[in-house]
Amino acid sequence: MTALKMTISGFVFLQILLFLLSSFAPPTNAQGLKVGFYDKKCPKAELIVKKSVLDAMKNDPTLGAPLLRMFFHDCFVRGCEGSVLLELKNKKDEKNAIPNLSLRGFEIIDNAKAALEKECPGVVSCSDVLALVARDAVVALNGPSWGVETGRRDGRVTNINEARSNLPSPFDNITSLVTQFKAKGLDKKDLVVLSGGHTVGNGHCPLITNRLYNFTGKGDSDPNLDTEYAAALRKKCKPTDTTTALEMDPGSFKTFDESYFKLVSQRRGLFQSDAALLDSQETKSYVLKQKNSYGSSFFKDFGVSMVKMGRIGVLTGQLGEVRKKCRMVN
């Protein structure tokens, strides 16, 4: 009898504790997100987006990489609320910030959005289009698929300085990368997993000239860069070259696979920020575990971390708006 009483009072205590905990937990708008948010409101939404991506990539498969990167840039600046798409007359928008360098594929977002507006006007946000496009681009590059949470609404602000201060730089060290990801609610595992996005696409010479020439002022190259690879890169990038594109994952730049981790483990990551993943125990051990496709968990991990990244600073419910055109606020 007393045992039963104890159990009941223990149960009630637990309930009260849970209630208190839940009422003190910080409100996260991400609770308004769910997979299949448009299933009833616009059943064809995901199909329409997928078609736009596939049509565009059929003509130009290299669009997959910048479309994936676009979502990362959107989420890290003000959250995943479509600010990366906005254009200001004075050009002081995120698009014109230095880190954008080579963002492209905005017309694919416009096409998808136009098709969505025809099907169900005013329903599907531009920020959700970015999230869906990122997944569809990865799938089209033979990478993993994942259930994309939707239900985001669009922000009304874009600011060139916020892109400068919120996007990690290719020159960043591990401490700085970890801190910047942490500030967005992402941990070391997310950092190393999402860096795997560099299995596709290009970087440009000026981002690595420092690694190739006079790294410490003694006419040397970055000791964290494989010497043979450095020599090959010097052939492509003369010291003053500002335009040449470099495959981040040579030979498989159009295929989303785990070869990025193999390269990083061989000290052939393109940027200092890629090489830096060998400088913390946790990220290093992940890199070493993924470098062989056999037993790699990268595909599964990537979907999990992309969903997590997609929750950064979202606007849901009555917040923000659903833009009619992605380049401007309503």
Ligand code: HEM
């Ligand atoms: C960890 C911090 C990161 C840094 C410092 C970084 C930096 C960069 C830089 C400098 C470029 C080359 C831009 C150019 O020269 O045109 C690039 C390209 C790219 N990044 Fe990242 N990135 C990071 C994380 C990510 C994440 C999280 C993703 C996506 C999950 C991503 C996806 C890409 C893709 C796909 C490209 C190729 C774009 C193209 O081919 O146009 N990056 N990144």
Ligand SMILES: *[C@@H]1O[C@H](CO)[C@@H](O)[C@H](O)[C@H]1NC(C)=O
């Ligand atoms: C990493 O970078 C930060 C910011 O640039 C700098 O303050 C710090 O000294 C660097 N840490 C190491 C270990 O180099």
Ligand SMILES: *[C@@H]1O[C@H](CO)[C@@H](O)[C@H](O)[C@H]1NC(C)=O
């Ligand atoms: C390398 O850097 C050192 C120190 O900054 C400088 O004195 C020297 O002129 C540089 N060499 C070249 C080839 O740029």
Ligand SMILES: CC(=O)N[C@H]1CO[C@H](CO)[C@@H](O)[C@@H]1O
């Ligand atoms: C796509 C895009 O808008 N790129 C811009 C990036 O920023 C530079 C200036 O730093 C602009 O010239 C580009 O047009």
